[in-house]
Amino acid sequence: MTEERLLPSARTQAPGDDRIVFDLDGVRERYETLRRELPGVDVRFAMKACPVDDVLAGLTGLGSGIDAASVPEVEQALRVGAWPSRTHYGNTVKSDQDIADAHRLGIRDFATDSPEDVEALARWAPGARVFCRLATSGDGALWGLKHKFGCSPDSAVRILTTAEAGGLVPSGLSVHVGSQQMNPDAWNDAFERLDMAMRGLARRGIVLSHVNLGGGLPALNYLDRHGSPLHPPIEKIFHVLREGTAELRQIHGEHLKTVMEPGRYLVADHGTIHARVIRMTERHLPDGGRQRWLYLSVGKFNGLYEMDALQYRLVFPLHTAQRTVPAVVAGPTCDSDDAYSAHGLVQVPENLNSGDPVEIKSCGAYAVSYMTEGFNGFAPLLRTCTGGGW
Numbered sequence: 054m055t056e057e058r059l060l061p062s063a064r065t066q067a068p069g070d071d072r073i074v075f076d077l078d079g080v081r082e083r084y085e086t087l088r089r090e091l092p093g094v095d096v097r098f099a100m101k102a103c104p105v106d107d108v109l110a111g112l113t114g115l116g117s118g119i120d121a122a123s124v125p126e127v128e129q130a131l132r133v134g135a136w137p138s139r140t141h142y143g144n145t146v147k148s149d150q151d152i153a154d155a156h157r158l159g160i161r162d163f164a165t166d167s168p169e170d171v172e173a174l175a176r177w178a179p180g181a182r183v184f185c186r187l188a189t190s191g192d193g194a195l196w197g198l199k200h201k202f203g204c205s206p207d208s209a210v211r212i213l214t215t216a217e218a219g220g221l222v223p224s225g226l227s228v229h230v231g232s233q234q235m236n237p238d239a240w241n242d243a244f245e246r247l248d249m250a251m252r253g254l255a256r257r258g259i260v261l262s263h264v265n266l267g268g269g270l271p272a273l274n275y276l277d278r279h280g281s282p283l284h285p286p287i288e289k290i291f292h293v294l295r296e297g298t299a300e301l302r303q304i305h306g307e308h309l310k311t312v313m314e315p316g317r318y319l320v321a322d323h324g325t326i327h328a329r330v331i332r333m334t335e336r337h338l339p340d341g342g343r344q345r346w347l348y349l350s351v352g353k354f355n356g357l358y359e360m361d362a363l364q365y366r367l368v369f370p371l372h373t374a375q376r377t378v379p380a381v382v383a384g385p386t387c388d389s390d391d392a393y394s395a396h397g398l399v400q401v402p403e404n405l406n407s408g409d410p411v412e413i414k415s416c417g418a419y420a421v422s423y424m425t426e427g428f429n430g431f432a433p434l435l436r437t438c439t440g441g442g443w
Contacts, residue, residue, distance in 0.1 A: 102316030194231025324417020352384010
């Protein structure tokens, strides 16, 4: 008897073909919207959200600067065409070697939030411009980012005064209201903190050149825990940002420039993961009930790291009109955390087959950044960009 090898059907997607596809035209349109809604704002793309060469090159070609968080990020940004003068080191956590290397590469703008960091900057990046990050509450954001970074307005005054005494240029203040911020009032609170710190600095004769409003602008097409669109109040957010920056300039001088570090807002909705179904199963529960589980070829460790907090829109091209059933959606690894946990059951087609293609929408932010290099042997996603008529 000869062994017969059964090849996968042509209707299925072959293993190893999983990839994330970035729509460069969509990224460009989102950038142009931002510039139109916030005229005069100096955009510095937070490249940690999508460190993909074609995306970086396209945005810098449109005029965007870069917010880098490490020396390798600086090197990548410069390699694809970013100008050192339009690139800042936005991470307050950096070693002496990091500072010296970034300075050697031409970076002259650094974030800070501690006197120890200022001391190191004065030694390894003499004469550099520094901006101090203020802490925010993070309320209203999916990720508050409130514990690791930032200081109080009073501390910022002391830190920037120390910077000036050490030969550095105290150039600005920054805030970050949390990632995927859904509450426009979060920026009102940030403006109050900025004003408080600037008044304290003015009393010491320090006049800043800019304020940096950080990131936090939300992606627009995520789903809530019930599978419905979230509808972030983006127009209200833009209104608050315009009013707040105008008021700061009125109080502290028309010379005051505004910087923003958007990441998720620019790229999240313009990245789609193309993956496949591993298996749809039905499991018997201890209480006698049954529960369907849908295992996909991608999960937390190869593209969907944020699946604990987000529900993405799933599209099954071969099953567009089929009846749906509730299922737990999980990745392929043997780690029990590799599954949707915060959002419960997801409606999926009833008769999915192993190998069927699936498209996972709005994955453009952080999918590439957070991927492991082969956890459990499952390869990271390939990367493809389409469009790009920059």
